[in-house]
């Protein structure tokens with residue numbers, strides 16, 4: 001089955017991973033800007049990183065027929081440095097018209113601090129001023145519930161936010177309902193120890209239906225599995241779910257969400273299969 | 278609506294995985310107890326105990342409840358605290 005991984009950090013993966021993803025049916029992916037494994041010392045570090053996301057990664061993906069898209073921001077971890085964050089936010093508009101840039105992300109909270117919240121609000125303001133979509137990181141483990149509720153408060157407080165153009169990622173059993181009830185898109189991240197497993201993600205689809213739900217691997221520096229979306233597809237099949245339901249979550253939904261971005265120029269791989277004919 | 282399987286069918290698929298996971302937890306708890314010293318003042322040990330209690334309830338949202346056991350509290354008035 002063709003699928004799209006809407007959240008995967010390919011800068012931290014090898015070219016072999018691109019090849020494996022292609023063999024498993026991945027036709028497109030989107031890569032949110034995130035932490036590089038170290039705190040960058042200046043705004044120029046982010047400029048170079050954005051160039052890598054917009055320039056080299058699509059090339060590497062293209063070697064295997066995968067279409068690469070990305071999101072730009074300063075991540076929540078480095079946003080603790082508010083002065084640096086403001087420099088990065090001021091620079092981002094230079095990149096927003098470049099091919100494949102889908103919006104602002106992954107912004108959010110990490111340890112749910114005041115500085116993180118301040119920078120999150122400034123990113124939201126940037127996205128609204130520039131009419132960009134938003135992709136949001138919710139914190140890990142014990143910080144997730146509190147951080148997700150804070151993020152929803154901030155989004156819902158701002159009447160300018162178009163909720164259909166916002167994806168709140170890394171939802172789990174205790175946060176998914178809050179996100180969907182407020183009208184946002186929700187992403188489930190399949191991760192070996194923290195976050196969701198393929199089985200629990202399938203449970204969430206069974207409980208809430210496929211509307212505005214996405215699954216991703218988040219493949220990054222940590223122990224993570226870039227081929228986790230095919231694991232989810234297999235789990236859904238083992239439970240006897242229809243191909244059209246599975247395709248809705250792993251292909252149609254990402255296309256529907258991304259299509260709201262002006263830079264989402266997508267060449268569907270095989271119109272017959274994608275349309276379910 | 279999106280779950281049409283019979284429980285007997287689910288059990289067929291889940292019995293061995295559940296058995297294996299329960300055994301893993303049992304063995305890990307034994308391992309904790311064999312270690313020297315006390316965990317009485319470690320909040321994480323109490324969280325584990327509370328989570329296990331939830332598994333015994335008949336509720337249909339046990340996964341969500343377990344998640345909340347391991348979560349920091351959310352306070353509605355956080356914005357006032359942060360002056361945001």
Ligand SMILES: [Zn+2]
Nearest residue numbers: 032034106218
């Ligand atoms: Zn990420």
